[in-house]
């Protein structure tokens with residue numbers, strides 16, 4: 001099996017609101033999939049459909065080649081879920097809490113499995129109660145819980161949004177460490193998190209997955225090629241823009257001391273044109289560099305389409 005999860009033309013409506021028009025994508029086994037979209041785009045709804053927590057109006061979802069059915073938990077045996085706001089019994093220690101979860105779900109060899117999970121997520125195995133945990137620690141406990149049943153697919157709904165930069169960093173490293181062992185689908189608004197760890201990115205907009213590909217392919221398809229030229233003073237930047245505009249027109253913009261040029265085609269050809277123009281105008285930049293498109297630019301380009 002190459003794809004652990006497939007959505008076939010999924011539609012979902014709440015009352016008169018058609019939230020998902022036609023969502024159609026699959027996730028290769030073992031990869032990390034970043035799921036992005038504006039507020040209300042339908043990311044949580046999609047995840048809840050995958051978990052069988054909402055009824056699909058039309059279309060089909062398969063997890064591990066098994067169709068998901070509303071209310072049934074067959075596919076959830078191979079799926080782990082970290083909701084956006086995980087709830088815990090805060091008076092328990094992490095071991096007590098995981099033990100309770102493992103007991104409810106009938107996990108064999110509980111004690112050893114819990115030790116393994118606590119080590120994996122880097123939580124102390126001591127008498128400290130969950131109530132004293134930071135948000136980052138709680139998210140890691142949530143992952144330990146979601147991984148208890150050795151799922152093949154792990155679904156995380158905005159797992160980093162409440163974390164500070166250090167907590168986010170640790171959490172992303174934890175997710176990245178699962179690559180190849182568990183397929184991860186995570187939603188987020190933090191596009192730099194997606195750029196950091198995702199193998200593939202899906203952009204949900206207007207009820208459809210408008211783009212779904214590797215970051216490299218998305219860069220090629222949607223990314224604008226840019227060159228940034230910096231100067232010591234704003235006047236030199238303005239002068240540079242003036243000499244570049246006859247060739248590059250309104251693709252030249254100036255912010256303070258930096259000129260940004262958007263070009264089509266080959267970087268070398270564009271950079272050589274810029275350098276020749278600078279030499280002719282006797283302008284010396286403090287820096288000139290190729291700007292790689294960010295996922296934010298790609299996201300904006302995709303949702304404007």
Ligand SMILES: Nc1ncnc2c1ncn2[C@@H]1O[C@H](COP(=O)(O)OP(=O)(O)OP(=O)(O)O)[C@@H](O)[C@H]1O
Pocket residue numbers: 014015019037038039040041042043044045046
């Ligand atoms: N049970 C429900 N009943 C009615 N409307 C709902 C229900 N669940 C979600 N919606 C609506 O569906 C739309 C999509 O919501 P959803 O939570 O899936 O979006 P999202 O992409 O996860 O948003 P966010 O990034 O803000 O979490 C929203 O307009 C929401 O109000």
